[in-house]
Amino acid sequence: MASEAPSSSSLSMPGVLALRVKMVSSGLLRLVTVPARLRRWDGAPTVFQDVLFATIRAMFKNMTIAQSRSMFKGTTETHLDLCRETKQTPKSITLDEVVAHWIGDEDADIVVFYLHGGGFSQPCTLGHMQYLHRLVTDMNCLGGASIAVLLPAYTLVPDAIFPTQLKQVATMLLHLLQQRNRDPSRIMIAGDSAGGNLVFTLLSHILHPRADVPRITLTSPFRAVFVFSPWVSFSTNFPSVAENAGKDILEHSMLRRWAAMYVGTADGEGPVSRTLGGDAYSEPLLADASWWQNMHTVAQQIYVWAGANELFVDSVRAFFDKLRLGWVNGGGAPQRVVLSVAAEEPHIGPIMDVMYGHKEKSESQYALEAWLREKLV
Template sequence: MAQKRESSSYKLHMQDNRSLSLWEKLGVPVALGKALVNLVYAFLFGWLKPKEKRSTKYYRHVAFTAMRTLLVNTTARQQHFLAEPTDDAYLKSAKKNGFEPQTLYLKDGTAAHWIGDPKASRLIVNFHGGGYVFPAAPEMFTYMYTLLTHLNSSSSQKASCLFLSYDLAPSSPYPRQLTQAAHLLSHILTTLRISPSNILLTGDSAGANLVTALLSHITHPHPSPSIPRINLHGEKLLGALLISPWIQFTFTHASIKKNEYKDCVSPPAASMWSTAFLASPHPHTSNSDYYNQPSTAPPSFFTGWPVSNLLIVGGEEEVLIDSITEFAEKLKEGLKGGTEVEFFVAKGEYHDQMNLDPQIGYAEGCQQGEMIWSWTAERFAV
């Protein structure tokens, strides 16, 4: 039997797990215990909390209380230990949904997983969220599989997806993920020979951060020699989708306080993730730039982004929604006349809801998901 080929992200994930100290391992059950205690407390007494200080759905309030507790009581390395590698999540989703797993490997060991027929004329390139620290969950692959099934049922031109399995922080800090994304897009353009006009970039949370970094790199090549330059030869990408984009690493907006008990994201955890990603202490005065923290860039920095259509979606109950709203306005100004920009905020919904709801056992659809489906189907129908 042929030996399974391991991607760079898988190898680093397993190396991190093996290097975990006994003290770090002992901290995991302690954190899980704290999360369980808070989950029970929220279930029993959450109804006493004012409605404006908890999620719209009681089930989510209970789940998010436990989630936030776990995130603030574990390190990035411990979170790796608790989560299966992205590559394993892909295989689990493929088995559940009945599609044949196929993986593309780049020269440096980077993997991108196929969902759908690799010979399809249209391609979605997806970058997953998780603060650059968490691997992709099986539900993220399933969401993309479901989206493709929907698209392909209503269009004569079939679409597939390449789902990047990027290396995780802190063992692989910035700009490693941008390097991998640029190499993947370059391979798609030059080796797979897919036209830019048939490519849609998507990303949720940190993945949306990576989409913005890649588009900015195409327009203004990043100074790092590890990141290949990308020439679209005057063409534009079909579109870009930013789902709950994590584009600012500071916590000064009113929505941080307003939604702190409504959302799954915990500002202390997000601060830990950005510290791991940038390999610098918060507030990251040394390593921050327009690529990794695009909210700090002027509108003119985004002028010329090579993309025909752009959709930004977010939830009203996100702690990040104020920063997302400001960023959407900045993009509209910078891309005026060159890109069709749409911004949608879903009432009563939270951060990256369509990807996270299934992970907490909540199967009901959401407005963000419906908007993404209709917008993507419209783009692919052209």
Template sequence: MSNTAEKPQANSIKPRLSFGEKVKLVGVLLFVAPWMLAIVGARFLSYALRNDLNIPLYLLNAGVRVLLGTFTAREIQTLLPSTEEAYGAWLRRKERLVKDSTLRERLQCDIQPLPEVNSSILWVGNRHKARKVVLYLHGGGYVMPSQPGHFECAWNAFVLSGVESDTEVAVAFLQYSLTPAAKAPVQLRQAASALCELLKAGFKPRDIVVGGDSAGGNVAMQLLHHIIEPHAEASRISLTEPLLAAFLVSPWLSCEVSSPSFLEHDGNDMLSIAIMRSLAVDAREHQEHIVSEEGGGWAEPLECQGAWLNKLDSAVKRLRITVGGREVLADQGKALAKTLEALKTGVQVTLECNPNAAHDLFVAEGILERIGEAAIEMKQWFKSLL
């Protein structure tokens, strides 16, 4: 396989900051961010020590909290590598570390453009030999590009599970557009286009798993909604049978910030009430609030509980929701599971809560390049599908 994307997609190009924006960014980097990192890092270290929690994971949480709470979306996208750049960097590092030649064959750069929606699929694994495929939608509050840790956890949980189960698995990693440059329903339109490409490539719905973390979990729910109740601006998807499964890792499902999990964990999670309010304001500025018959915005599944939820079993067979017991978004994932259970949709819903985890433990383990408890649990669930 080879890199088929000779011309970068617009969503892989960094923002062009004005002179004033550059001066401000330098000032924040030199005089604000270091102090914030020291203060938040010390607080999170103390919290981890007091509660006998994983120190590296909580220091990582502190870093992400400072990044999201100190810099604007355009500044974050300037500082961080794009999703495509992160993909290339991860592949190069992984190829150096992996000695098994059969595994190295699954680490070839393979970028499939989706020109109609100005996006692309970044493949992890061999899509030409795959019998099962995972459409992965990354998190980051719609402002952060994907990082190497996303590809690492996808490799560990899905591709390696396939190798261990003698079933070839590939991950179709969507590079979607970020706010504030992209307006809704851009991300849904790109996700729908990616799923259409998988179906055109010959994958049956029973061979496809869809999922994502945080904001990516939000897009995954929007995609399931779209399958049942088509959005006028996204490619229509006609399934002959439900998708094999879907998963939501620490999903962002509502803009409310007053639930008990927000109030209890505001000071010790990588996300905070202030950060979520900021992300929600940015989303509201750039989202067209498409409303279903029952009301509610498409990007807020907990508020958009129309008739489509009762038909969820026509879109997917199984749904796995994972949350951290110490994260602000915990109540949202739990509320979705409770709602689906009450509706008796016919979908096999699994809710898992790790009592010591903060937000997005699955990806945090990938960033730290470790196969931890979240990855192991995801592997066990995924292997049960193969």
């Protein structure tokens, strides 16, 4: 099983300190320029978010992989932290190719097979897991079918490139279907950002099997699919990338760099002007609408969420149009594939709310939970 992080010998503490200085400087600059920007505000909805998001963008723009590994724990270690925080016994599935971690009761009625985001280069954060734990807890209080999350800790770039991640999640999903005897109707597939990309890569593989990835044959469609802010295009030429540059947490040069690393066309971690090498599997927007025909035989329903203030919103809309056209032309009912674009929300807004400590749920979180509740009857 591949390691989740490089060895500590590759880490540079002076580099990490310099990165943190850049982050703090960017946040302070954003704060002190608030009065000058008020008349033509182009930032996040609140000053707190505006400053925080500027700090996050500075991190993404300047952070190397080695620095990120010294700053953030791996997915497996973070899962142990979540279990300590929630006073639960850690439970995982360990295969030769990959490990996956349970959030909730592994004997729950429905398993949410969740693929985490992070640009394929970053581990799952504690905020992601806290969001998923709250979602599981709250859904299970409603009296319908119970749910639990199974979260694969797939190998990150640059330790492995596409299609390794697809092979790993396909292998774990097959284990769930065959060794754990889970009927597809008792499985939901979900993910965010790069994990949302990987969700559609996995669904593409089921519809159009690749010879180099374990084949998955379904006896029935998955109960549902839901994704937050899926990274469906590696292009940074969409209008929303420029229009939302000061409103979102994402930064365009980082996106090109990490995408190139994922598809294997990067030259180290140097600047990338345009990401080349994607295909219908690794970059879902490149697939024609016809590619998605018969998707209703793979998933009963699909829910796609995007924030109106995120860089990805235009590419998500363009992708959804193709997905919905293919879905309908293939015989799927149009009302069973849904796009929700939330006003003034950033990338992975429902998860970000948890990350920066919002106690009350947003409208987006309530909307997803209402949609999920109908699927648990």
